[in-house]
Amino acid sequence: MARPDRQRVVVVGGGTSGWMTAAALVKLLPERCHVHLIESESIGIIGVGEATLPHIRAFNERLGIVEAEFMATTRATFKLGIEFRDWGRIGDSYIHPFGTFGRGTGDVQFHHYYARLLHAGVQLPPIEAFSMACTLARTNRFALPSSDPRQIASTFGYAYQFDAVAFAPYLRRFAEALGAQRTEGKIVDAERDGESGDVTAVVLEDGRRIQGDLFVDCSGFASLLIGKTLGEPFQDWSRWLPADRAVALPCRTATAVTPYTSAIAMPAGWRWRIPLQHRTGNGYVFASAFASEEQATDALTAAIEGAPMATPRVLRFKAGRRERSWAHNVVAIGLSGGFLEPLESTSIYLVQQAITALVELFPEHRVAPVDRDEFNRIVDMEYDRVRDFLILHYHATLRDDSEFWNYVRTMPIPDSLAEKMDLFRRRGRIVKYREGAFLDASWVSVYLGQRVTPAGFDPRAAGPSIESLIAGMEQMQAEIRAAATAMPDHLTYLARYCPMPTAA
């Protein structure tokens, strides 16, 4: 049981965020904290983020999780990027890859040369033909990337598409084996210190009190501590991201088990398609101001590819984040702290960044403001940068076929995004960041994929002759094709690398 020299960390809520937090704390800070997680089986978990970003691999590695075992347990598939269908215009399709366009080396980014040739009237395939990740994805192939930077097969990364409902129990076993304590129960109240306002204990339905020094609020949308108890204000971003509902419906896989997630634009939002080993996840994210739950459910049911494997489930949310994710001695991680729709698979990424920040800024018994401020600075930056990237997907469209698309196409957008878009429209410039989920190639793929084309390009791209550029591009495309063709089919690779247990 609790040692007096250890801090008592109470994690409120199981699910993906809760168990990821608990697992990281017991693994990385074994001498510092005693982790006590409270969850109620009667509440159930959202299981957000069946599709992830490549950063998840660093998280798993730090915890010492073996990839093939993890993938088999969660019936995972590989993910090379996201296919966006019908976004810029109905009939359009592009892939936002985990990887570079071209080799990703050199002073001048590949897309400037690409833009130069387009301006010269040269007929070119879509830019994804020059991406190893996109080429693999389009041909349903996969193998682990090469570690030799000279190989074109080193120019992509990957993430997972997995069963989030299986991920939490997997992490639970991991965390409990390392000493995390779990209590089944429903929290009905929280006690606060009269002087400092810090939370001192949570009270369960049956009257039990669980005391702690630090509380991690992973209670999901309920936002029990950061929202209900502390009343931390919520920054509402729904004027830019109006989707506020999702209806989810898994089905049997009737088409390919693609090594990518699909995001298909719909009349009042978009729907996801996430192929796992044993089924395909589907969901329609929509704005209730533009479609009713019934309309959305019907549309999703009509759109899915195979027989439904459950009844449709509706989730309600609002885009935005808490003013501060860490207030007093309560750290909000996951949906309690903020919500951004899973359009770019950022839910687990944001959880992971918050956990990393918490581990690296782990407080003493008494929380120092400097730890809290730095945590909030990091988390806010992550949220704000993802926000702009998501808004771009909606705003950069020519669609005028529904009220929803008319709204997002014409809505005012944050200045920070308007400036980024203008800079790209002018000379193909990507605003430079070293940190954040989405760097240059991501922005390029969405801009070009959604018909935001630059009027010019980096003047240095005007140096080489048109003929030499064309020859270089043809050679690169051939090299990518050859490297992709040498890789196995995605399903074949999965069957060899991480087959799911047959009893599943």
Added chain:
Amino acid sequence: MTSLDDPVRSVAVVGGGIVGWSAAVALKRRMPGLAVTIVATPPPANALADHMAHTLPSVIGFHDDLGLREEDAVLRAGGSWRLGTLFESWSQQHPGYVHAYGPYGQPFGTASFHHHWVRAAHAGSAAPYDAHAPAAMLARAGRIAASEPEPGSPFAGIQAGLVLDVDRYRAMLEAFARHLGVDIRDGHVTQVRLRGEDGFIENLALDNDSAVEADLFIDAAGPEGVVRGAIDARWEDWQPWLRCDRLLAAEGPPTAPSPLDQVTALPVGWRWRTATPTRTLHGLCYSSTLLSDTDAHRLLAEAGGAETSAPPIAFTQGTRPEPWARNCVAVGDAATVIEPLEWTNLHLAHSAIDRIVAMMPGRACHPLEVADYNRQAAAEVTRVRDFVLCHYATASRPEQFWQPAIDLPPSLAHTLALFAERGRLPFFEEETFARDSWLAVLLSQGLLPRRIDPLIEATPPAQSDAAMAGFRAAIASTLPHFPTAAQHHAAQLGRIAR
């Protein structure tokens, strides 16, 4: 589709010091379609980036981008290598320390090396922090790595800067510029003529009655901002934080060469001494309100044995918040005046030149493109200022000059508060100095974090101590295999003589 302004066809660089020539050469070489003119007015004495001999390792990358070979840019231009700086007397309770370029310590376990060192320091069992930096130990031993150390060697990842022979270096750049076809003009700017309709610079009148026209003007002519200042004079004053405003430099005959320069704190400022293979450089940086110029001359002569009849150089530290306005961008001291502590002057100029190349707008210099440039430039310069200032903010000396006066800038205050509390450095975009550099200065000057990072609690202290001792031993056993600075210099002379 957005209609786009025409590309920039011509650039005029004003300033004939190493900053101006660097800009002219880089633009012509990296954007060959541009017509580049340089008005090669000799820079004033207080253009620090044009006169300081010491550079950071980034100069090597700048040369590489120009296709300049080491033989030409360093050896034939009279340059020599420097691995770092020995800081002495900055904190009276702590011994001198070396800030060198490259890793400090070797990671083990899940947390950064320095957290292990901090725990040992709390226990009183830590060896000096710089004893874990291969480059620092190499520099202290007066030795140099002749070639890139093998990956896996403790010495992999060390970097070297240069000590330039500024006159020969400038001549090398000038010859290169001629070779590339830069249009070279002599004279001084007497008037900056602005266009009526938009306030852009139309042309520059020179004292030889000629005029220089260009689409874009680069002011590399020193702190007066003779060109850029014609648009606006906005200036951010750093004097409340950085009190030095005078510089006195001298040269003496060569002594035993060393890749380690010495920077010693004095009651009213600091002095430097660098022994290159061909000469010994001395200098003094101080506050004129606390030391008279006469006393400065005497102090430098006493300390370094070198005398100079030249008057001290007066400068005022600060920066233009918007180095780029309309069709004019300031680089070097026209953009930022900062004391040469940590030798950032030429680095900032080179970085600005790289940024101009990478972000070149069209002829209209659209406000958005200019704002993006200024945002990046400001982020960079703010953190360079913070790094220089952190030497003072964490120094410990009794004199009036060294007493903290006012609140620190928020970015540095946050950095120091977080570090003092728990040894973590906050992330900032456009940071020039690596984490290892910040750690070297802060820890060595005695800013010992109050807390030990909980991430290392799983590693027993004895294990950390053994790993640190093992790493120091590995450094020590490899050191004798490297040549001394004198041997290295002789070998290099042999190379260019062949």
